[in-house]
Amino acid sequence: MDDLKIGCIMDYKNVKTAIIGGGASGLAAAIACSEKLGKGSTVIIERQPRTGRKLLATGNGRCNITNINMSSEHYYGDKSIIDSVLSEFSVEESERFFGGMGIIFRSDGEGRMYPYSNQATTVLDGLRLECERLGVEEICDFLITDVQKKNNVFLISSKTLTVRAKYVVFATGSQASPLLGANGSGYGILSKLGIESSPLFPALSPISTKEKYKNLKGVRTKGKVSLIADEKPLKSVKGEIQFTDYGLSGICVFEISRFVNEFFRLGKICGTSYGKIKISVDVMNEYSYNELYEYLCKCRKIFASYKSDVLLSAALNKKLSQTIARYCGLDSKPCFRLTDSDIKKIVFGVKKFEFTPIITNSYKSAQVSAGGINSDYIDPVTLMSNKIENLFVVGELLDVDGECGGYNLHFAFGSAMIPAKYMK
Numbered sequence: 100m101d102d103l104k105i106g107c108i109m110d111y112k113n114v115k116t117a118i119i120g121g122g123a124s125g126l127a128a129a130i131a132c133s134e135k136l137g138k139g140s141t142v143i144i145e146r147q148p149r150t151g152r153k154l155l156a157t158g159n160g161r162c163n164i165t166n167i168n169m170s171s172e173h174y175y176g177d178k179s180i181i182d183s184v185l186s187e188f189s190v191e192e193s194e195r196f197f198g199g200m201g202i203i204f205r206s207d208g209e210g211r212m213y214p215y216s217n218q219a220t221t222v223l224d225g226l227r228l229e230c231e232r233l234g235v236e237e238i239c240d241f242l243i244t245d246v247q248k249k250n251n252v253f254l255i256s257s258k259t260l261t262v263r264a265k266y267v268v269f270a271t272g273s274q275a276s277p278l279l280g281a282n283g284s285g286y287g288i289l290s291k292l293g294i295e296s297s298p299l300f301p302a303l304s305p306i307s308t309k310e311k312y313k314n315l316k317g318v319r320t321k322g323k324v325s326l327i328a329d330e331k332p333l334k335s336v337k338g339e340i341q342f343t344d345y346g347l348s349g350i351c352v353f354e355i356s357r358f359v360n361e362f363f364r365l366g367k368i369c370g371t372s373y374g375k376i377k378i379s380v381d382v383m384n385e386y387s388y389n390e391l392y393e394y395l396c397k398c399r400k401i402f403a404s405y406k407s408d409v410l411l412s413a414a415l416n417k418k419l420s421q422t423i424a425r426y427c428g429l430d431s432k433p434c435f436r437l438t439d440s441d442i443k444k445i446v447f448g449v450k451k452f453e454f455t456p457i458i459t460n461s462y463k464s465a466q467v468s469a470g471g472i473n474s475d476y477i478d479p480v481t482l483m484s485n486k487i488e489n490l491f492v493v494g495e496l497l498d499v500d501g502e503c504g505g506y507n508l509h510f511a512f513g514s515a516m517i518p519a520k521y522m523k
């Protein structure tokens with residue numbers, strides 16, 4: 100590559116492809132482009148000191164890379180883009196791509212796939228080494244602030260660097276998890292080029308609630324979390340629930356959060372307007388109302404001489420059992436005094452433990468952003484701009500977000516494979 104340094108301004112010339120953003124999708128896109136166009140053809144420009152910082156934090160440091168149950172049902176957003184990417188990039192394709200770097204996968208038994216090493220570093224090191232082997236240049240510590248196209252050449256600029264390229268791939272991710280370096284700057288640069296994003300909101304985040312049960316902080320249990328909008332149950336997810344001092348967390352709460360944040364951002368959920376929402380938690384979802392009623396009637400006898408806050412203590416975490424008895428207003432009543440209608444009230448407390456979500460800056464702890472660049476601006480097949488030839492958008496910048504379980508990384512890697520197919 101022919102580079103000139105003028106004062107502190109670096110001017111890289113004659114690069115075929117510039118990838119903006121060295122995260123999951125940027126690294127994978129660079130590999131695909133360099134394989135297609137040859138050594139020295141591709142640069143990655145990353146604003147942080149190193150590429151792949153967020154990738155290292157994925158899956159609690161284990162990197163949940165894909166999912167055996169891959170299908171469009173696990174995604175939200177622009178359907179044409181989702182279908183197009185999934186049709187090009189299956190789980191087998193992912194295994195083949197990473198297999199080329201020596202990386203093998205294993206499943207956790209529930210469909211989630213991780214690198215065999217169980218370490219996200221394996222994936223990042225594999226991508227970096229592959230970039231090195233293919234002669235991809237990484238230019239770190241440069242925040243791209245402007246992209247222009249002049250005479251069929253893209254001028255991609257930071258304060259002190261301009262890269263000129265025939266092709267540009269935007270892989271700057273979203274603003275989710277700023278502590279891991281996300282800043283959402285790609286949307287602004289694209290907007291200056293006339294490529295607008297659909298409304299953005301955080302997804303896969305904890306939910307802050309009006310009700311604060313500080314004593315429940317750290318309590319984890321299995322159960323079912325439901326989103327109720329205008330008294331109608333809209334979505335239920337089973338799995339681990341984690342109580343916090345500010346509200347609710349855990350995988351099933353993360354999955355509900357997308358709709359809560361959409362409601363706060365747009366007043367709508369999946370296109371329908373609603374007036375008010377709440378979260379209902381069922382902490383004994385394997386038991387029907389009748390089964391639970393019978394069980395609690397039995398416990399009423401067993402714990403007859405004790406206060407009602409122990410009624411659930413043989414089935415639930417102690418703090419949770421006390422909190423639910425208090426939530427029902429029955430914690431100080433002796434068990435033998437509980438009437439049948441008190442027992443019914445506790446059954447409802449267990450199966451409909453209700454919370455009111457409140458707005459917070461949930462990008463801080465969100466794993467992804469919903470919304471983004473959609474097929475109004477991008478061809479879903481090529482991922483190239485409809486208006487600006489040779490400008491591609493990949494990864495989380497696109498209007499696609501997946502459920503927990505490896506779907507977001509799968510989409511980031513899958514979308515990254517596409518632009519190279521349309522480069523010469």
Ligand SMILES: Cc1cc2nc3c(=O)[nH]c(=O)nc-3n(C[C@H](O)[C@H](O)[C@H](O)COP(=O)(O)OP(=O)(O)OC[C@H]3O[C@@H](n4cnc5c(N)ncnc54)[C@H](O)[C@@H]3O)c2cc1C
Binds near residue numbers: 119152279284465
């Ligand atoms: C804590 C956490 C855990 C997660 N765990 C999982 C998981 O296990 N499985 C899963 O499927 N998904 C997971 N995700 C989601 C997944 O990490 C993202 O969907 C994925 O990283 C998106 O890839 P991307 O390349 O689009 O963006 P990113 O990985 O965010 O990369 C974007 C890169 O662009 C750089 N950049 C941004 N703007 C500029 C600019 N103007 N100039 C230069 N560089 C710029 C950023 O610094 C960053 O390095 C997790 C997310 C978080 C936060």
